[in-house]
Amino acid sequence: MFINLVFDKLLTDIALCELAPGERIRQSALASRLQVSRQPISHALQLLKHEGLLQDSGRQGLEVTPIRADYMRLLYQARRPLESTAAGLAAQRVADNRALDEERAFLARMLEEGRQKISNHASAPEAAWADYQFHVAIYRLSGNQVIEQMMNGRWAHIMRAIIASNSVGTLALEWEEHAAIAQTILRGSVLDASELAARHVQRAGANLYARLSAESPEA
CATH class of the missing domain: 1.20.120.530 (GntR ligand-binding domain-like)
Structure with a gap:
């Protein structure tokens, strides 16, 4: 699965609250679910962070940004x-x-x-x-x-x-x-x-x- 496809899938999951606001992001779990390596997951997550849909959480972790x-x-x-x-x-x-x-x-x-x-x-x-x-x-x-x-x-x-x-x-x-x-x-x-x-x-x-x-x- 190409990076843009991973990004689109995660974007949709966040938009439809399948990844809920405040939910902690686990790269290993996402990689397993989407059957891809961590590299496209990591890249897609950074793009989603840039869009304001993910934010830092703890040491080198990410979570879905709460709705404000x-x-x-x-x-x-x-x-x-x-x-x-x-x-x-x-x-x-x-x-x-x-x-x-x-x-x-x-x-x-x-x-x-x-x-x-x-x-x-x-x-x-x-x-x-x-x-x-x-x-x-x-x-x-x-x-x-x-x-x-x-x-x-x-x-x-x-x-x-x-x-x-x-x-x-x-x-x-x-x-x-x-x-x-x-x-x-x-x-x-x-x-x-x-x-x-x-x-x-x-x-x-x-x-x-x-x-x-x-x-x-x-x-």
Whole structure:
């Protein structure tokens, strides 16, 4: 297994809380589970530490970084203009007839699949993954690869916070807002798409911060 595959596997495990916040990382156990040597494990762990998903713990040890409410508040502040820009760019490409059919279809499909998962009472990890895929569809439709690259590095933080904060009870509202955003994008309504995306991120961020703060007031 190549280093990037090891990295992607561990990134997903952290994002979905299969490696839980605060969990001690044991390289030997990971190497055994993934059936690779320690060298790609060690390299992947350093990359994850650089992403802020791992932190030092004891003498030469690592642990999964705890979820901190203040960090998520800052992340959502930074995320808001990026999501707003992505939605606006996506709607502009639709309005200008520059969006590919498969890009529009991908957004519509991710919206429908996400709504079905929520109506079927999906687990928190499944719901978080659906949320991620919906926003990826907007990034792709925007045509701006830099936004996708920047946000892809942050979604592991977002997904694990959603899971850990037990935000499943708010998912119906989340997907109502997703539907409104997708509809304005696919109509080519640039200003509406941008504004709805900004409001969605602001509300979701405030809700997430409140839940995380209530669970860990000292965070």
